Amino acid sequence: MANVVEEERFPGHPLLPYALILPSVAVIVVFLVVPFLQSVEQSFFATTAFGTKTLFVGLRNYTRLFAAEDFRASALATLLFSAFVMVIGLSFSLAVAHLLNQKIRGQGFYQVALIWTYALSPAVAGAIWALMFAPATGIVPFVVGKLFGGYLLNWMANGSLALLVVSVAATWKMLGYNIVFFLAGLQNIPEEFVDAARVDGAGPWRTFWDITFPMLSPTTTFLLFVNMIYAFFQVFGLIDIMTHGGPGDATNILIYKLYRDAFLYLDAGTASAESCIVFVVISVAAIIQLHYATRKAIYAR
């Protein structure tokens, strides 16, 4: 019976729905599916920059990547970077959103002030942080130099420090976005629940963990996913402006390494193999996250 009902949605035009979604499907196929399949194919070949010669190399691009310490270092940097953005970034955003949700004077001002960072483009954010941390002229090395003595030109020549600075910058850039969503989530939690918990004698800490946090889980799940995508793909501009992947490849996260291999070193085969690996990693992570989190998430009203 259900089938009959659906067919009658467009009486006399059985093909109309397909015709209507065709443009969207066509765009997806032309701009996403075909290039993706092409890069899967390319990952099994070695090609000269100008395409004068193409050689089938089987899995060589992959085996070399997994054997190369640069690739492993890059993968590790990506993991550390995205873990920082996701864990520290989301925790901090939630804390700030919670504070913003209190009834205080000037609430609107604080909300806008904390959200506007999202309006910046990655390039602008990168430029701000690069200027702040510029080894010879930036305000941060200057203050650190004054506080701890000595002139620290090597601030950005230290790999771990550079990765930390880039991670903080990326987190800061995403703060506004996260806060908006957490704030919306918090405002959707019915006050009766919180009040009921208080009446039952739960302290603010207990109320937060037992009531607020579980009820926020759909928002948290969504933000985890978005932040993962952000940390993997959208920080390119930030890295490009702040460190160029350096020093010594310390901030050469996968998406930046991929760009360099493809567009700087003109090595399409290696870059395609890298993009396939990133695709698999992201897909697996997304599936696990969605599967696990949707089960745990509480969508009840």
Place this chain on the structure above:
Amino acid sequence: MKVRQWLLIGLVWTLGACLAPQSVLAAGKVEITWWHAMSGNNGKVVDGIVKDFNAAHPGIELKALYTGNYPETMTKYITAYRAKTAPNLVQAYEVGTQQMLSSGAIVPVYQIPGMVGEKWDWAQYVIPITHYYSTAGNLWSMPFNSSTAMLYYNKDLFAKAGLDPNKPPTTWEELEADGKKLLQTGAVKHVLSFGWPGWVLEQSFATHNQLFANHENGRSGLATKVLFNGAFGNMVLNTWTRLAKEGIFIYGGPEYSANSAFESGQIAMLIQSTSSLKGIEKGSQFKVGTTFLPRFEGYPRGNSVIGGASLWVTKGQSKEQLRAVWAFLKYLAGTNIAVDWHKGTGYFPAVNSAVQALLAEGWFTQDQNYLTAFLQVLSGRRDTAAATGVRMGPFVQIRELERTAIEKSVSGQLSPKAALDEAARKADQLLADFAQMNH
């Protein structure tokens, strides 16, 4: 409904009519395109040259387009070439030279006069520059913007440390002694930094006539092995690492990131491209001195290497287009054009007549610093491949490997030898891959 449709059609036609005159105007003119990577001040100078060229050549419409920085321009050129929409002329950076030579996409410039039925005097170009872009004595790309590296120093800080501001160090030994003095007197906390660290390593090899890669620096055949981890390379990196331990050398990052430390007086010496001279003189509040790259004593004399970019002509153009491109390349060799190019950008003029004109008008007596680079490059030897500079297919990557080796060594992460060996192992793999694909 009908009215609206007609309106729409009318609009489309009007738009089409507005666009049409352009192509009508262009008819009767030979249109050629040039993709370049000159932005900012240099881009403005390029635009001026193009404007004047078009005004002087009514039959030609040269369209110059900024297509991003060097790597971006290279990528775009390759993509366009594969889609058969390449520009007639493209600017490619020096590290892309072997890629362009192996591409099969270009006409060597030395063949063009013959193809358009003309003769051309190649001896009018400055020799170390033409040698860099020549293969078997023939010029493959047209020299355009060339620079080299030199030592910049802060005369005020030298005076403050009790050193003679007009006597910069000429050897690494003197540099170390001066550096110690600068540190002891408290004039600075660190003394020396590099721009383009990998390039400075290559410069050290060339100025001491040492081969950087096999097969005559990749000039008698494709390079298959790098030589920078030999005795000479180890000696160089040992010296730099020792200077870093003494606090004299401080790593300042890639490309131009160390410039600000020098300009703000936090370090007293900087090895950087000559193309930074204008910016450094403008950005510094002290007297800037320049001198030749410091030498290691007891090693033979070579020459400093050319950096920058050159112009490549795409293969498969019509005779008219080729003739128009050639007219432009000839135009660039004009004395006045080359003089203005040098004054406007700080790059070398590519023709001898321009160097003479600059000398004659006393340009260098106004600012001796502009002379340093010339004297250095013109006084070096020009008969060996080692002094001319290395040529490698995957040069972009290998230069990054050199930089990483320097970073790891001066920061104490690896010994100089281990850092160089690691870089050489990776570089040899890249060279083998390139040779396999381009034999």
